[in-house]
Amino acid sequence: MRYLIVAEAYRDLERLSSRLALTERLAALLAQTPADLLPTVCYLCQGLIAPEFAGVDLGMAEKLAVRAVASTTGTSAEQVAALVRETGDLGQAAERLLTSPATEPAGLTAGLEVGEVVRTLREIAAAEGAGSQGRKLELLAGLLARATPVEACYLLRLVTRNLRLGIGTPTVLDALAQVHAGGKAGKKVLERGYNICCDLGKVAATLVSGGLAAVEGLRVQPGNPVRVMLAQRLADAGEILARLGGQCAAEYKYDGVRVQAHRTADGRIELFTRRLEEISDQFPDVVELLAAGLGPSEAILEGEVVAYDAAAGELRPFGEVMLRRRKHGIDQAVQDVPVGLFCFELLYADGEDLTMLPYPRRRAALEAALTLSPRLRLTTAAEVTDPAVLDATFAQAVTDGCEGLVCKSTGPDSGYQAGARGWQWIKLKRDYRTELSDTADLVIVGAFAGRGRRAGVYGAVLLAAYDADADVFRAVTKCGAGFTDADLAALPARLAPLQSPHKPARVDARQEPDVWFEPGLVVEILSAELTLSPNYTAAWGQIRDDAGLAMRFPRFTGRWRDDKAADDATTTRELAELFLNARRTPAGG
């Protein structure tokens, strides 16, 4: 099958926006795909070349791809990068370069085959060791040299993991149902199949070979990760209870890494992240905890791995557990950063799929399946029916070092909905409540060119706090979330008078934005918390010698502080106080 068929379908998809039309066009592509290539084309439509949990890393992204484009088109990497900044898309930049008369001699571009595209990308993923970057570059450049401009565009988007077609896995499932399952009725079955095996190619292959019945026959299987259930967000206790039918189980939301633990029939224990990466090797202590404390001989359970001082009963911040995400020096890290596993779900036990059971029965089964120990624990949970009690539980969770609560439905609809972000689980976090969260008025000192739908406007801004002692503006975060299209459209005009050809003298930042601005425009920024940072210079050395302050999950509140001049912005001293205060009184007092 020619890759051009896929690329042209992509081109059509990109121009559509109605969901029905997208599904229709995608279905047409799948209908003309030979059965043996259907799994591959499904992966390609997800922007993948293998199932998610296969652990295929290209080890190549935009910078290397830019060099490959430069190499094939006979331009410089700087020129390609400039075109990317202008168009907001490497694929489009490459397509334009390949189409331009200057590089036209390649009139004999035969185009690519789907098979060779996937084979070459797997080869790129496999290349490692000295000289591997050059090899990866050569392999991609080789494909580009024989690609038509449209093929090159989507090949590059595949490499940079940004297809931007307006379709995701749910739409592919819709299309699959339409083509091979006799209409939309089959969607639910396919969805379930995908959610429990996490492999769209496998679902497609099963469907064409054995029909919908075969897909229905797919079973949850220890060793094969299940798509995790996700939570909606809400800021108000009353609303949450209303949504959950007046009653919920309020579980502490720990600030760590969510893992799905599998014990297979042979007794092995494997840990997966929520993105389905296998991380058992990084947490041998967690594997041991489960080996000792997990009853069922086959099981799938979920918990949060948290940096935890068991002797003091103290939960440690997220940054500490991240130190455990390493490949080398594991033994030392295990000693330096002890962790605990706080379990909250049991999906499978001793041959039985528990996902259909309502929450209270799963929780009871979880409790029965575990022999708890100081580091193997259950999440703190309470049945709540009163908003005031929910608020109090929330405050206690924050005081105890948690992010907040996950409120779970306890009703008949409370099965484990793999892969869904539904209203059966609702999270409540401190920073959802403006009155409890830290907002700062920060100065825009730089901006970055937008990508994709933000092409042509700024995609994010560099923000600084005011160091009144030195009369300098020191960077504290970038921010691109929270801006509406109208906000972004208005930004260039607002900032134009402040634009500077170089970093302004009173700005202190390690980042290199595409455009610098003299401090002048102030915006209100909300964040979950302040963190110590090696990259941002606000309050540098004030709290720790070799660290400044940065923001976790920053977003624009929509409030332009036109009433404030740059030196009325939040000061670095104020940020330092906020940071220290937050640590002493987690409740935010």
Added chain:
DNA sequence: CTTGTCTGCCCC
């Protein structure tokens, strides 16, 4: 050997 850049379907 050290340093710097890039990457990761990274984790949140």
Added chain:
DNA sequence: ATTCTGC
């Protein structure tokens, strides 16, 4: 992660 937008 959070947020916005088109359907």
Added chain:
DNA sequence: GCAGAATGGGCAGACAAG
């Protein structure tokens, strides 16, 4: 309300360059 696409900080690992 869903699905999709913009965007954040930060760490260790892997290479390449010096």
